[in-house]
Amino acid sequence: MQPRNMPMSGVVDLAAVKAAGEARQKAEETRERNAASGEQGAPAPSSLVIDVDEAGFERDVLERSAEVPVVIDFWAEWCEPCKQLGPILERLAQAYAGRFVLAKVDVDQNQALFQQFGVQGIPAVFAVIAGQALPLFQGAAPEAQIREVLDQLIQAAEERFGIVGAPVDPSAEAEVEQQEPEAPVDPVLAAAEQSLAAGDAEGAAEAYQRALDANPADAEAKLGLARAELIRRVRELDPAAVRKEAADNPGDATAQLRVADLDLSGGHVEDAFGRLVETVRRGAGDDRNAARVRLLELFEVVGPEDPRVVAARSALARVLF
Structure with a gap:
């Protein structure tokens, strides 16, 4: 999948004279405070990649961005x-060894951040510099x-x-990491x-199925099998053609199922669930059951504890019973 680039012209907008001056001053003040308190601005090797949640966003991203560019991976x-x-x-x-910090945000656990940044689909990559955010790109992309x-x-x-x-x-902690016992x-x-x-x-599907055959209660294998099956279903689809077919034939259950798969694989979880609940409501016989x-x-792909799954289960129960 080629990324939908979000032009770097956004950097120029961020660097408008007044905003840049204020941001530079704020960054300098933060560095001076850190120096006075003995804190170091440079991230330790273990903190070059961090998991960020809503509670720690201000500290881990906004404040840190006064010292180093923070790249956010949704x-x-x-x-x-x-x-x-x-x-x-x-x-x-x-590899960049401290020239930026990578903050990883699990959108399932941090919906407020997902919405605050206006993310349309995942993966999505943003950056924060001196407390100011800009989009970088969306979708997978080659390393170069x-x-x-x-x-x-x-x-x-x-x-x-x-x-x-x-x-x-980055090698400073390699020796310590090697000593950590592996599960x-x-x-x-x-x-x-x-x-x-x-x-x-x-x-992958065959291997996950073998694991489930040996242990039907294996939650990891069940999740993996659901993911593998989803990949198999969507990888050959033409998104534009599939969506047009579903729009032209709202009563075609197969077409609706394909669009739901595309929605979920693109991060539009609620859209996928809502489409399928509606297909169940309108359908009958084999179509309804499918x-x-x-x-x-x-x-299974999203996870049974996810609040969107809980809500969709309730909606499904209402149309079934």
């Missing part, structure tokens, strides 16, 4: 493009293209705001994850 566990992009961003955070965007971001942060981050040695890994699940990462949805089963499968 992602979700069920989002396959996120799984392609995330490791690239994390690797680059280490991401490097270009990061280089522009870092250059703009330095030239317009005087924010340069600080170099760190035992289920070889079947590990093989499934490797297949999924390699784009082999069929192989929509119900697909909805239950997508519940």
Whole structure:
């Protein structure tokens, strides 16, 4: 999937003379306070990639952005493009060694941040410099293209705001990390994850099914199988054609199921659920049952505890009974 670029012209807007001057002054004041208190502006190697939630956003992102550009990765566990992009961003955070910090935001757990930034789909990547936000790009992207965007971001942060981050040695904690005990890994699940990462949805589905055959209560295998099946269904679809077919034929349950898959894979969870609930409500016989089963499968992808799943289960119960 090619990313929908969000032009770096936004950096120029952020760097308007008055805003840039105020941001630079704020950054300098923050550095002076940190120096006076003995705090260091440079991130430690272990904090080059951080998980951020709503409660810690001001501290971990806004305040930190006065010292170093903060790149925000909006992602979700069920989002396959996120799984392609995330490791690239994390690797680059280490490679750039302190010139930016990567903040990862799980949209399922942080809906307020998701809405505040106006995210239309995931993965989505934003940046915050001196407390000011700008969009970078949306969707998975090749590493070379991401490097270009990061280089522009870092250059703009330095030239317009005087924010340069600080170099760190990513290997400084390698020795400690090697000593940390690793949790035992289920070889079947590990093989499934490797297949999924390699784009082999069929192989992943088979491996997850073997794990479920051995242990029907294995929640991780159940989630993995649902993800693999979703990938298999959407990867050959033409989104424009599928959406047109569904719009032209609202009573075609198969067309509605395809659009629901596309919606979910693109991060539009509530749209996917709402479409399927409505298809159940309007359908009969096999069509109705197919929509119900697909909805239950997508519940597995998102997770049973997610509030959107809870709400959709209630809506499904109302149309069924």
